[in-house]
Amino acid sequence: MKVSDRRIAEWWEAPGIEARDAFDEEILYLNALTEEIALPRWAILVRDRMPRWGFEPCAHRFLEGLEQVLAMIGAGRVWARFGGCGDVPLSVQRKLDAFGAALVQWSDNGGRAAGDPLVRRLGAHTADRAEAARAMGEVILGIGRGPAEVDAVLERWAERAQFSPARILVDGEEAPLAVIAHHPCAYTLLWNVERLAHCIGNGEPPSAVVCVPALRIAPKLDPERIAILREIGDSLADWLQERTPRTVIGQKVHALIGPRDEVRHWLVASLYKTLKLWQVHLDNVLGEKHDYLSLI
Known part of the structure; x- marks a missing residue:
């Protein structure tokens, strides 16, 4: 042939x-x-x-x-x-959806989601953290609905975010949530979500690690x-x-x-x-x- x-x-x-x-x-x-x-x-x-x-x-x-x-x-x-x-295993998608739902629920007023291990990383419920958590939750939930949906969510949040933590998460192609949303196939996906929640709760600059940088940390992770x-x-x-x-x-x-x-x-x-x-x-x-x- x-x-x-x-x-x-x-x-x-x-x-x-x-x-x-x-x-x-x-x-x-x-x-x-x-x-x-x-x-x-x-x-x-x-x-x-x-x-x-x-x-x-x-x-x-x-x-x-x-x-x-x-x-x-x-x-x-x-x-x-x-x-x-774009290949996300069903087990990872299930955890991702649970993370997204918990973040959105916590963003309202804390509520029952306050006991979730992920949202505990967010710290005390404040207006800026709540906005960042909702943006994060909606983007994460959008990943499972496909690229068009998640891009629409990112664009919407880039236009309406009021506080700095949320703006940093969504503003631009290199923003952490954009990076995660466009590379959900990275083995670091769930780790990145937990890391972003920690950054929100501790006021640290958020970042996401995918592709070649993800390989750099693979020996430990x-x-x-x-x-x-x-x-x-x-x-x-x-x-x-x-x-x-x-x-x-x-x-x-x-x-x-x-x-x-x-x-x-x-x-x-x-x-x-x-x-x-x-x-x-x-x-x-x-x-x-x-x-x-x-x-x-």
Whole structure:
């Protein structure tokens, strides 16, 4: 199956790859294989679902999505994948809705919501805190209703906010609530909400952490996220070198990938390369250094 140049370029939309002239020798090698191997359509579609911008390690379900890609390689077919932009797990959405409802209820006069762990972070009920809490609650509830709804809520609050705490939360694209609303897929979503409530209650400058900055704090906030990513990468390297898996996760990775053939070898090498790009990026973000398998 012939693969268009445009599609090949789109595969590598990842850290360190800004244009075709940024392709390194490993990418050129993997791209060249697309013309040498009789690639079935399912393989092309699986390759399209591998990590790149829009399917990133900061997403709630990045690891679940990555496991799905491994399973697709083994099954020889493709299906919907978790972990993309805007993907919010039902469990997270449920907590988010509860947070939003509690904030709106507390903003009225405290009431029964005063005992909620989140709103306790807001401190004493005052007019400025109440306004900020209502803005926060309405934006959070809007996230579950889709981008158009949440943008309308943000715009409405940007126009009507009277006190400084609420204005800071909603004014501009980089305002904390705007950042959260436009990146609900970040694993830091609920942590950001709790953090903003704390900032309101303590009069601290509010901010939200998503995307690359969220990866910077992952070793403390969600250490397993990075550890499992690296272990999957190591397991793929072992598979490519026909080595016995060294860990239980490695055994599962190899089992998911399935039998060896040239199509799966190309897919596994491509997946390893995408994870390698992300891991090198993480090394730069975290100030670490790791050794990686060369594909050529």
